[in-house]
Structure formats: C-alpha cells, structure tokens
Amino acid sequence: MKTIAVIGTGTMGRGIAQVAALAGYEVVLYDVFEPALNTAVTLIEVSLDKGVMRGKLDPQEANLAKNRFHITHSLDDAARADLVIEAVPEDLKLKHDLFARLDAVAPRHTILASNTSSLSINSLAGSTHRGDRFLGMHFFNPPHLMQLVEIITCDDTSAATVELAQSFVEQLGKTAVFCKDTPAFIVNRVARPFYGEAFRMLGEGVADPATLDRLIKSVGFRMGPFELIDLIGCDINLAVTQSVYDAYFHDPKYRPHPIQRRMVESGRLGRKTGRGFYPYPE
Ligand SMILES: NC(=O)c1ccc[n+]([C@@H]2O[C@H](COP(=O)([O-])OP(=O)(O)OC[C@H]3O[C@@H](n4cnc5c(N)ncnc54)[C@H](O)[C@@H]3O)[C@@H](O)[C@H]2O)c1
Known part of the structure; x- marks a missing residue:
C-alpha cells in the first residue's frame, strides 16, 4: 500500500492522516x-511543528510528511487510494451512503475501512460489494499519541485484508488488537460504565465534573471522564452511547443520560466548540 485516503478530516481524520504521512504514505484528504x-492541513502542520519543537520529531521527517498531503474535492479521486479510511460522524445512514458511493467508484483492490467507534462492521460492509476487502480500523484519540488500533473484521473480511491492515498499523508504529464485530468492540465497551457512572453521579448532584474527574484520576486514570468527553466531543460520546444502547436492545446499564443530550443540544461539544464541561477560551 502506498496511498491512503482519509474521508472526513475532523478530530480523528486529521490525526490518522498525520500518523500515516509520517510513516511515509501519500495521504489524500477529502471532507464534504x-x-x-x-x-x-493547517492543524496537522501545527501539530507536526509542535512535535519538532518538543524534540519528538525530526524536522526533516516533519517536512517530508507535510509534502505527502493531497487535498481533493472529489470523492471519486479519494476512492482511488489503496486504503480508504472513513472518519465521518457516528451516524449509520451517513456511513452507509458514503460506503455505497465509495464502493461504486473504488478500484477492485481498494480496501475500505471504517474508524467507527461502535457501529457494526457487518452492517457497514453490507452497503458495499466488497466484504472481503472491508474492515473496521479503530484509532483512539489523539491518534498520534495513542498506541492501540482495533482491527474489526466482518464475516467476509479475507485473511489477506487483515494481513494488509495489520502491516499498515505496524508500519505506523502502532499495536493492532483484533476484535469481533460486537457492539463497541473492546475499548468502548469497557469504557461505557466509566462514562455512565460519572453521568449518574453528576445527575444525582454527588459532585461537580471537576471533583469527579479529580477523584477518578486519584485512583490512577490519566484523564477523568468529563475531561475525556470534552476531548472526544460530547456529540460523538452521545452517538456512541446511543448506538451501544440500541445494539443491546435497550439494556438499562447502557442507557444514555439526559445530561449528554443537553450538552449536545446546547452546542457545548467540548474542545472543538470552545466549551464543554470546561471552557476552552483559545
Ligand atoms: N472523537 C473521538 O475521540 C473518536 C475516537 C475514535 C473514533 N471516533 C470515530 O471517528 C469518526 C469521526 O469522529 P470525529 O470525532 O473525527 O468527528 P468530527 O465531527 O470531528 O469530524 C467529522 C468530519 O467528517 C466530515 N463529514 C461529515 N459528513 C461527511 C461526508 N458525507 N463525507 C465526507 N466528510 C464528511 C465533517 O465535515 C467533519 O470534518 C466517528 O465514527 C467516531 O465515532 C472518534
């Protein structure tokens, strides 16, 4: 694989593009x-420059990476890559439509991958005619720092596709972990109570977000649930919670909390909108 395309250049798409360019891949970027x-592109360049300033990146490597980005305004162009990674919002219909369009124009060898946090890979693959070249490739936020990538197969994903995906992940210097197509895979499934219990405590007035975050960090977590939701995006967090709740036929232990919806409806999505549970004035 030489060229990858990233569809949707928000929080995750940008990060995936950055790590792929640093690993030597040509990266086509498309966003509706x-x-x-x-x-x-500006934010990726800022992030690469920061890496250089902190002594974590070689300046020459950063410059080479900057020249590997190719913006396109045509989905058909993006579909010509060897590997297309979708990182559009967590919405089943949106992803179905996108994959159907990609499948119609992508060459036969192209592998289609979704960065979905919680939607079924079998369901997404169903909108294409290439289940053998379809899989989930779930990066974590922020992709340039987080080591793990979940590789999720659907019933038809071929062994050759899994092998290519694994070697791509390893080429990025990351660790691949293989998952079945179960709701929210491994990490997000395990993380549901981390958010759910915190929302319940907040809703019952046990403590404010800063206190709850501080308490949880005091037992060894790197970030508290509310700081983490602000990083992820309240909209993405709600969509993932809702999708796991639906996937388990409304098992009450996965039920979203009204506070999640209120945050989204009020536009307080976290860092990306300048305000979530905490303010981000810059
Ligand atoms: N945010 C996280 O922490 C995180 C972590 C892991 C996985 N994910 C998953 O990654 C995916 C993207 O999440 P995000 O946080 O980057 O979202 P985001 O809202 O930051 O970015 C989504 C981008 O997709 C673009 N977009 C919307 N519709 C499009 C279309 N039809 N074609 C092309 N581009 C389109 C938007 O303009 C936006 O730039 C979701 O499936 C999410 O569940 C998110």
Whole structure:
C-alpha cells in the first residue's frame, strides 16, 4: 500500500492522516465541508511543528510528511487510494451512503475501512460489494499519541485484508488488537460504565465534573471522564452511547443520560466548540 485516503478530516481524520504521512504514505484528504480540509492541513502542520519543537520529531521527517498531503474535492479521486479510511460522524445512514458511493467508484483492490467507534462492521460492509476487502480500523484519540488500533473484521473480511491492515498499523508504529464485530468492540465497551457512572453521579448532584474527574484520576486514570468527553466531543460520546444502547436492545446499564443530550443540544461539544464541561477560551 502506498496511498491512503482519509474521508472526513475532523478530530480523528486529521490525526490518522498525520500518523500515516509520517510513516511515509501519500495521504489524500477529502471532507464534504470544504473549509474543514484547509483547517485540517493547517492543524496537522501545527501539530507536526509542535512535535519538532518538543524534540519528538525530526524536522526533516516533519517536512517530508507535510509534502505527502493531497487535498481533493472529489470523492471519486479519494476512492482511488489503496486504503480508504472513513472518519465521518457516528451516524449509520451517513456511513452507509458514503460506503455505497465509495464502493461504486473504488478500484477492485481498494480496501475500505471504517474508524467507527461502535457501529457494526457487518452492517457497514453490507452497503458495499466488497466484504472481503472491508474492515473496521479503530484509532483512539489523539491518534498520534495513542498506541492501540482495533482491527474489526466482518464475516467476509479475507485473511489477506487483515494481513494488509495489520502491516499498515505496524508500519505506523502502532499495536493492532483484533476484535469481533460486537457492539463497541473492546475499548468502548469497557469504557461505557466509566462514562455512565460519572453521568449518574453528576445527575444525582454527588459532585461537580471537576471533583469527579479529580477523584477518578486519584485512583490512577490519566484523564477523568468529563475531561475525556470534552476531548472526544460530547456529540460523538452521545452517538456512541446511543448506538451501544440500541445494539443491546435497550439494556438499562447502557442507557444514555439526559445530561449528554443537553450538552449536545446546547452546542457545548467540548474542545472543538470552545466549551464543554470546561471552557476552552483559545
Ligand atoms: N472523537 C473521538 O475521540 C473518536 C475516537 C475514535 C473514533 N471516533 C470515530 O471517528 C469518526 C469521526 O469522529 P470525529 O470525532 O473525527 O468527528 P468530527 O465531527 O470531528 O469530524 C467529522 C468530519 O467528517 C466530515 N463529514 C461529515 N459528513 C461527511 C461526508 N458525507 N463525507 C465526507 N466528510 C464528511 C465533517 O465535515 C467533519 O470534518 C466517528 O465514527 C467516531 O465515532 C472518534
């Protein structure tokens, strides 16, 4: 694989593009919202420059990576990559439509991958005619720091596709972990009570978000649930919670909390909108 395409250049798409370019891949970027493309390139460059300033990146490597990005305004162009990674919002219909369009124009050898946090890979693969070249490739936020990538197969994913995906992940310097197509896979499934219990305590007035975050960090977590939700995006967090709740036929232990919806409806999505559970004035 030489060229990868990233569809959706928001929080995750940008990060995946950055690590792929640093690993030597040519990276095609596509977003339906065109201003997001230029913003993505600027933010990736800022992130690479920060890496250089902190002594974590070689300046020459960073410059080479900057020249590996190719913006396109055509989905057909993006579909010509060897591997297409989708990172659009967590919405089943949106992803179904996108994969159906990609499948119709992508060459036969192209592998289609979804960065979904919780939607079924079999369901997404069903909108294409290439189940053998379809899989989930779930990166974590922020992709340039997080080591793990979940590789989720659907019933038809071929062994050759899994092998290519694994070697891609390893080429990025990351660790692949293999998952079955179960709701929220491994990490997000395990993480549900981490958020759910915190929301219940907040809703019952046990403590405010800062206190709950502080308490949870005091037992060894790197981030508290509310800081983490602000990083992830309240909208993404709600969509994932809702999708796990639906996937388990409304098992009450996965039920979303009204506070999650209130945050989304009020536009307080976290870092990306400048305010979530905490303010982000810059
Ligand atoms: N945010 C996280 O912490 C996180 C972590 C792991 C996985 N994910 C998953 O990654 C995916 C993307 O999440 P995100 O946080 O990057 O979302 P985001 O909202 O930050 O970015 C989504 C981008 O997709 C673009 N988009 C929307 N519709 C599109 C379309 N039809 N074609 C092309 N681009 C389109 C938007 O303009 C936006 O730039 C979701 O499936 C999410 O569950 C998110």
